[in-house]
Amino acid sequence: MRVLMLSWEYPPVVVGGLGRHVHALAVHLAAAGHDVVVIGRQPSGTDAETHPTTDRVVDGVRVLAVAEDPAHLEFERDLVAWTLAMGHAQLRAALTRLGDWRPDVVHAHDWLVAHAAITLADALGVPLVATVHATEAGRHAGWLSSPLSRQVHSVEWWLARRADAVITCSAAMRDEAVELFDVDPAKVRVLHNGITPQDWRVPARRVAATRERLAPDGAPLLLYFGRLEYEKGVQDLIAALPRIRRSHPGTRLAIAGTGTATDMLRETARRHRVLRSVAFLGHLPDGELPAAVAAADAVVLPSRYEPFGIVALEAAAAGAPLVTSTAGGLGELVEDGRTGLSFEPGDVTGIVRAVRTVLDDPAAAAERAGAARERLATDFDWARIAAATAQVYAAAPIGGPQELPRPKIPTGNVFGLE
Template sequence: MSPDAAVIDLQPARHERVLMLSWEYPPVLVGGLGRHVHALSVALAAAGHEVTVVTRHADGAPLEEYADGVRIVRAAEDPVTFPLATSSLLAWTMAFNHTLTRAALRATETGGYDVIHAHDWLVAHTAITLGEHLGLPLVTTIHATEAGRHQGWLPEEMNRTIHGIEHWLSNAATRVITCSGYMRDQVTTLFEVPAGDVDVVPNGVDDRAWHARPRAVASARARFAGDGPLIGYAGRLVYEKGVQHLVRAVPYLRRRHPGLRVLIAGDGPYREELVDQARGLHLHDTVRFAGFLDSTQLPAVLGATDATVVPSLYEPFGMVALEAAAAGAPLAVAATGGLAEIVEPGVTGVTFPHSDPDALAGAVDQLLADEVFARRVARRARAMVGERYGWATIAARTAGTYAAARRAHLTGGRLARARPGERRRSIEIPEGNLLAMGGAAG
């Protein structure tokens, strides 16, 4: 277990009553956030905590229900609707927070709570309003930062506004949770939150769900592999995921390993550019873009690979690395962000500097050229996932943060910064490179 675990009370004195806020929760799943909040809520409920999740409504879903031990309250969209698109994201978010706040207040009419837990900037206005209105400690999880997603640059008004909201939410919270030491450094540097007020609680994974049956693995290999090794990637197809560097490394790897195939699972706005890149390198017979694969398909596909590559430029945590490890895939990951904290070179996988196709090719070649080594690091990685990242452990650490937030709230703590009627310092967002100015880890 990491040293960060030592500062968190793993045995809170009582069961917590948690009001959790998230803009996505099943059946609304946009990215990894909804799956994280669902798994965490269920694990907390299984440990005896009372959890209410207030979230966005979806067509056909009930406005309120109990599922997996969790009370779910969904905020119906108001009659005056805003499109959920990039150009109108801020307007949509403000409208969403109005209906989310009303739904959360309705939830409090039939139950008392000890702590509010907000997930990311899209619920900031509701979270801070509830904290002040109800007089409760606020815990917020910062899953990623706008500055980090854009390598430190905030070129547009929308980017700068989101950064400002992240700053505001982080400083209004009684305690902040980040998924890695890398993200803790970003929060303390970019948002000026004292390191002692930030708890590192990694994301969890249900390793059993990623153990595919041998027959399914064999079927996936027959479908996607050729006469040589199979390399895999799974995730969103956006620039910061670094898939362009994986594609650039393929010609070298193909010369070294005849019959090699590369499977890219996922979708996103960068897909067409990646397809064009592969076509320009004459890789149409080698690189296959499989599109989105769901949770019933992906474990077998990852388990069938001889190496799964995570080439991210920016990665707050690196969930796909844990999932691939749980599936039994040998890992080659960029030594950046949370990935560098998951994979120990030569022990649970291999690493390479991000944005370096030659180094990426060398790392993958190390796995493909030595099957005994590749299988050894894969076994160790799978064991590591079960030992460190099970949801019961993650829920216990999160509950420890709740207990610490309650103590801080009772003694004044950081909540004093966010009390009603007090004047807050305005947040000025510079035009330049925030990460370079602040010296955040990268």
């Protein structure tokens, strides 16, 4: 099939797990013989002079990375306007650079590409498939209090309702999308994210060197890696650290990643008097991150909201013991007591208990880590996921253009929570 994907992040522009997901899916579809074109973007804050539109084939995938328009728009300050401008740039790239190439399906990844993807599917008369990677309501625990949140939610609703088929990365995300967007459950397919385990295998000497750098005194080492946002729950892990250190003196916490919660997390560490025991590593490049993950006594993922949790797969691939919340997809990925240890979202005492269990019995932790790694080859193989995605493409009907009203947005919590 000829597949046209649109995404607001694609390597080398990677913001979070979405970019890695789209890249792996595109590469494996291409390896299976499909003709794949991805329209992404250049880094935000650049322009057509410093970062012009590029058109190149990488790993068997044709990638159009569109330049930002001349308008002075900033992602952080003008999110909706910036997104519309990106959509216009992606649409122009499709119309002016693809020539006679015509897709059999348009695949939209998340709400930021909704306008361009819907327009292209309508104009070309092909099915529109949308992957819902997360929701605005989920990120804000069910509250859509700000104008921006309501705007984002309405675009998510539009994309999900217009799509001829919807993909979610977990059953929890499927249930959330069905409830929020009132879509027919029959048109939603759950396809987990995948992992390439060999990308996370690191020589023992590099792991040892990283361990020496992060915990030079041989003390226990905990690691969180991922985006630093409130919904990731890292503040709960920091709050648990003083109690963990009382039973396991010297325990250090390394935090790898960037995000809007960075300052809040530093203040949280200062308030709990563990700032010197917390290392904020910032963004670790792909060449360094696997060694840091493998060096940890436990990777702790304390998400309060998590559509899937691809970092859990990455930690398992690196052989690190997992301690995770049961939020969303994490509750499906980690089998408590068999492939890791779990706790309820926001449960600081649960974090303390689970981490202590890992540190008290390293042999049992290593056995769980081994079980988690073995599961990757069957349940989270990218080739199988790509084949299942192609089945969704082939079965998707052509719904054609639709004129939809604005969704009604509850004034209270959309999930009915207090």
